[in-house]
Amino acid sequence: MKIIKDYHIHSIYSKNGHGKSTPEEDVIKGSEIGLVEMAISDHGHRHYLYGIKKDNIKKLHEEIKELNKKYKNINVLQGIEANMLSYDGDSDIDDLVKNNCDIIMGGFHYGVRFKDLKTFYRIYILNFLGKFSIKINKYITKLNTEAVINFMKKNKIKILTHPGEKIPVNIRDVAKAAVEEDVILEINASHKHLSEDDLKCIKDIDVKLIIGSDAHHKDNIGKYEVAINRIEKSGFPIDNVINVEV
Ligand SMILES: [Zn+2]
Numbered sequence: 001m002k003i004i005k006d007y008h009i010h011s012i013y014s015k016n017g018h019g020k021s022t023p024e025e026d027v028i029k030g031s032e033i034g035l036v037e038m039a040i041s042d043h044g045h046r047h048y049l050y051g052i053k054k055d056n057i058k059k060l061h062e063e064i065k066e067l068n069k070k071y072k073n074i075n076v077l078q079g080i081e082a083n084m085l086s087y088d089g090d091s092d093i094d095d096l097v098k099n100n101c102d103i104i105m106g107g108f109h110y111g112v113r114f115k116d117l118k119t120f121y122r123i124y125i126l127n128f129l130g131k132f133s134i135k136i137n138k139y140i141t142k143l144n145t146e147a148v149i150n151f152m153k154k155n156k157i158k159i160l161t162h163p164g165e166k167i168p169v170n171i172r173d174v175a176k177a178a179v180e181e182d183v184i185l186e187i188n189a190s191h192k193h194l195s196e197d198d199l200k201c202i203k204d205i206d207v208k209l210i211i212g213s214d215a216h217h218k219d220n221i222g223k224y225e226v227a228i229n230r231i232e233k234s235g236f237p238i239d240n241v242i243n244v245e246v
């Protein structure tokens with residue numbers, strides 16, 4: 001089983017040293033391991049620790065144009081890993097992102113300038129208390145699930161990154177909504193989700209999946225084994241995983 005496309009690669013444009021390699025170093029590595037297509041996808045700008053600076057979105061755009069001229073055996077796309085900003089599904093996808101990025105991914109992260117206090121309370125307080133109370137856990141899982149579904153509905157994202165990572169969701173409901181909204185769910189090779197259990201739980205749903213390295217250093221591009229193992233063990237139909245060449 002070979003992975004031929006990887007859209008989840010961070011570069012030095014994810015600020016504060018979060019991404020370690022330059023886009024060119026990433027492209028050289030991607031091309032060496034036989035990817036036919038890849039995207040440089042840094043964090044959306046509302047991530048106050050790691051988000052790409054707005055000025056760098058255009059700069060990266062120009063850089064990617066040059067990389068495509070220089071490296072002919074691989075197609076390089078500009079991506080973004082946008083952030084969920086509220087339980088109503090707001091995001092940091094703006095016109096600058098839409099006009100420059102070829103592929104828009106999105107997911108839930110801490111460290112984001114959330115839209116309002118209500119969101120802040122739910123994210124930090126209720127999700128924390130949910131670890132100690134079954135009742136609160138049930139309540140916040142339902143709200144989290146609705147938030148992620150709203151996020152998919154409100155924004156034209158192509159890929160939902162690491163669903164269920166960091167905050168709990170009902171993965172079956174998320175998968176059903178992803179089918180309706182034509183969103184691909186990610187099996188993230190650097191995080192635990194989608195997990196083997198998630199995959200078992202949704203294997204009867206005709207949802208499209210993708211493996212993403214979530215590499216923050218060029219040397220992690222190509223490390224897909226953990227994600228592949230999860231799929232194989234779960235029995236999820238491999239034909240639904242769009243970046244695999246069987
Ligand atoms: Zn992420």
Ligand SMILES: [Zn+2]
Nearest residue numbers: 008010081214
């Ligand atoms: Zn990421």
